[in-house]
Amino acid sequence: MMKTLSLTQIENILENLDPIPAIEQGFVEYSKGKCNIPPIGELLMDKGDVHIKYGCITGEDYYVIKIASGFYDNNKIGLPNSNGLMLLFSQNTGELICTLHDQCLLTDIRTAIAGAITAKYMAPKNISAIGIVGTGVQARMQAEYLKSVTPCRDIVVWGRDPEKLVNYRNDMRQSGFKVTATMDMDELCASANLIVTTTPAEQPLIKADQIRPGTHITAMGSDTPNKKELDVNILALADVVACDSKEQCYIRGEICHAIKAGVIDMANTLELGNIIDGQKGRINDQQITVADLTGVAVQDIKIAEAVYLASLG
């Protein structure tokens, strides 16, 4: 009855699985208020911390508990800093159905998929170039998952560290992209009309006057009350401001800073699930749109379920 999936097994399953439709569906159900997602559990220890995210979609088959840890000296001893697993249980009997030892891979993927879904529903029709801000794991994965929603294979990547920029360029070229690396944000904003910010910055990296009409920005790096990647005035001038979860964005991400600065009102924002479900987001290719992604547990629920169901063959 109970199944265990190793990281390798999960990687193999993902080769023939597109979790985007399931996660889109999850965002819709989330925005309809069908999700039961308690506050995140947190255990802070001397050498690291662990977060427990859990919940379910009311009346569906499964509930999911995700355990994710960060131990920031692990790299020094050859271990990954981030670690984690997901547990899928029956919502009918409470039985453990599947343990997914994904070591955070599914979190990385569901995060990248949220970016792809956002671009699918909010980006302008023709993407001139994809602007990637940052050079880390999500800077790579966001671009990978955008492949399924745009034919554009031109990346302008911005970073502060030339070595990391070179590594990024080399990696993404191998993955089929044409990559321009820059340390000048003006250059990125001038050529990209789909920008994805993926950094843990605590001071804005992009200014309002750098943004051209017809640009969409997905800000996914900021997920705490302190982080922010965008000048609040970008949100003020945007025609559409969306987010994954209004409830979360009151206290973390980009939107909370803009609300605190008094330049936008939560009542004028949309949830991604609303837009997927048919509410109007972008209405022409001259509008500026912004999406603030902080990550919601329904993404974990949906990707764990999709991988488990695919494992049944």
Add this chain to the structure above:
Amino acid sequence: MMKTLSLTQIENILENLDPIPAIEQGFVEYSKGKCNIPPIGELLMDKGDVHIKYGCITGEDYYVIKIASGFYDNNKIGLPNSNGLMLLFSQNTGELICTLHDQCLLTDIRTAIAGAITAKYMAPKNISAIGIVGTGVQARMQAEYLKSVTPCRDIVVWGRDPEKLVNYRNDMRQSGFKVTATMDMDELCASANLIVTTTPAEQPLIKADQIRPGTHITAMGSDTPNKKELDVNILALADVVACDSKEQCYIRGEICHAIKAGVIDMANTLELGNIIDGQKGRINDQQITVADLTGVAVQDIKIAEAVYLASLG
């Protein structure tokens, strides 16, 4: 590296393992303020609920996450109502070290062991008879684990349902006890001087005038704000009132009702860990003592760790 223990493997390990010393140690560390135990996570669903208890002893090797569910129609389809597992992680690297698929067995055992430890430190020297209030799982397990702390093998069991009383008597006779079953609490209180209450009662089952001098009562059935098994006047007249966790007993168990009624003061209670660590509890065999056990996560931490370490051989 990562280990998985099935229920059968855990049962085998327990045959040669006495977890009492580890759990005693845990209570001492808890009362010294060395434990890091966040609030319990809770997910309430249509057909059941799940509770996530987690924490660690600061600076030790492991942290533990326990997932325990109750799905109250499971029995109708031949499944246990209660289910659960424990996950043991490294406090140094965050790595999952061991998954214990104990299906709640370890919770039942650590609960029974807390009763045994309480009796060891608080009961009078000579036990005339063990009074067991209730006929369920803990009514059996509490008696089993008392074997290691008293030579007394006489049980007086009280219950409301004659059939359950007969089943209890038969089971415990097989386990080496002499059992008297009664539906009259006076009879139990007249012969037993070590009483363990194990019911989910919400109205007191024992009155103050039924308690003889020299009696110790361990009340372990009440673990929510609504449940109570003892007349608050029993706590008022007791010479010693102890509990596993003052923090918890402010809001659940027997002590909170007695404080609300204004008949005792938390300042005059002791924690079990204080008594194990040398603070004076009972000082003679004429005193009346009461212990209120609501269950603390340090018991889960210690029993999971003990079983894992024993599995290494």
